[in-house]
Amino acid sequence: MSNMLADGLEALRAAEAPLLVLGALTAAWLAVRAVGCLLAGLRVWVLGNGRLVSPGSLGQWAVVTGATDGIGKAYAEELARRGFNIVLISRSQEKLDDVSKAIESKCEVQTKTIAADFSTRDIYPKIEEGLAGLEIGVLVNNVGVSYGYPEFFLSIPNLDSFINTLINVNITSVCQMTSLVLPRMVQRKKGAILNISSASALAPIPLLTVYSASKAFVDFFSRGLEAEYKSQGIIIQSVLPSFVATKLSKIRRATLDKPTPQRYVAAALGTVGLQSQTSGYFPHAVLGWLTTVLLPAKLVTSYMMGMLVSQRAHYLKKQKQG
Numbered sequence: 549m550s551n552m553l554a555d556g557l558e559a560l561r562a563a564e565a566p567l568l569v570l571g572a573l574t575a576a577w578l579a580v581r582a583v584g585c586l587l588a589g590l591r592v593w594v595l596g597n598g599r600l601v602s603p604g605s606l607g608q609w610a611v612v613t614g615a616t617d618g619i620g621k622a623y624a625e626e627l628a629r630r631g632f633n634i635v636l637i638s639r640s641q642e643k644l645d646d647v648s649k650a651i652e653s654k655c656e657v658q659t660k661t662i663a664a665d666f667s668t669r670d671i672y673p674k675i676e677e678g679l680a681g682l683e684i685g686v687l688v689n690n691v692g693v694s695y696g697y698p699e700f701f702l703s704i705p706n707l708d709s710f711i712n713t714l715i716n717v718n719i720t721s722v723c724q725m726t727s728l729v730l731p732r733m734v735q736r737k738k739g740a741i742l743n744i745s746s747a748s749a750l751a752p753i754p755l756l757t758v759y760s761a762s763k764a765f766v767d768f769f770s771r772g773l774e775a776e777y778k779s780q781g782i783i784i785q786s787v788l789p790s791f792v793a794t795k796l797s798k799i800r801r802a803t804l805d806k807p808t809p810q811r812y813v814a815a816a817l818g819t820v821g822l823q824s825q826t827s828g829y830f831p832h833a834v835l836g837w838l839t840t841v842l843l844p845a846k847l848v849t850s851y852m853m854g855m856l857v858s859q860r861a862h863y864l865k866k867q868k869q870g
């Protein structure tokens with residue numbers, strides 16, 4: 549028995565040195581990774597990309613879909629501030645005229661408006677005509693719609709037309725606009741396409757299922773396309789915001805974690821060329837990291853289920869009360 553104990557101790561002593569080396573190597577690897585992450589974070593969130601998003605680097609015109617409100621309007625304004633001429637595309641000519649006038653009065657740039665309803669599929673020849681001859685440096689595929697309130701799939705009011713509208717606006721528009729603009733970017737070997745997905749693409753969000761799935765499409769489409777065209781000088785970015793205070797999110801008062809669209813877009817444009825998939829805004833990046841790295845997707849989905857079921861009940865109760 550005592551011989552066995554002595555043999556065991558002997559074996560442990562023999563393994564001591566290799567285990568120490570393994571421990572030291574693991575600690576060094578973790579430290580190098582932590583420093584790497586810190587430096588990458590500083591590069592993106594503190595230093596930014598300098599003058600990369602400018603007409604000189606990418607091309608004279610920027611095209612923004614869903615440009616009369618929220619995040620799209622903020623992209624249009626910020627890109628104009630950086631000297632791009634802007635093509636604004638949205639449904640209402642009146643709102644387009646207002647935004648166009650406001651931009652031209654603040655920045656010395658040209659604007660062009662195209663009134664088009666992305667819920668239909670026959671608008672693309674008209675948009676192609678409107679874009680003809682322009683040197684397009686940036687396309688922001690921003691237009692998007694969501695649910696009126698969280699709802700179980702089969703109980704969504706006018707389900708058939710809801711499905712068509714959501715898919716046409718959130719998915720078809722991204723593919724079709726890209727197919728109109730990308731060929732000339734490839735010819736010029738420069739350009740950036742910024743596709744506005746959503747943090748709801750990171751894990752399935754029940755009761756907003758069609759929206760969340762449509763945004764996962766946008767994210768996958770962007771990342772696949774980035775791999776295809778990166779070597780040809782084209783930047784394709786998948787942008788995944790969490791909450792931003794807009795009409796769509798129904799958030800009226802901005803906070804640090806739910807910023808104004810202007811604040812969000814100023815931060816997001818600093819990540820172009822540095823991150824092909826981005827949360828766009830540092831507090832959202834922390835939230836995205838927590839939900840994807842620290843928490844299992846199943847846990848996030850079941851937490852969201854509980855939260856959205858209660859939001860749905862609250863909404864329906866208020867509707868009943870009139």
Ligand SMILES: NC(=O)c1ccc[n+]([C@@H]2O[C@H](COP(=O)([O-])OP(=O)(O)OC[C@H]3O[C@@H](n4cnc5c(N)ncnc54)[C@H](OP(=O)(O)O)[C@@H]3O)[C@@H](O)[C@H]2O)c1
Nearest residue numbers: 614616617618619639665666692746791792794795796797
């Ligand atoms: N806000 C958020 O918290 C949040 C979070 C994650 C992702 N996102 C994404 O960010 C993008 C912009 O959202 P947002 O919050 O800025 O939305 P928003 O405030 O509702 O603005 C949407 C814009 O799209 C236009 N639009 C809506 N339906 C259209 C249609 N059928 N045809 C043409 N234009 C249309 C609207 O103009 P008109 O209504 O005047 O036509 C408006 O200019 C969306 O893709 C959304 O999914 C938003």
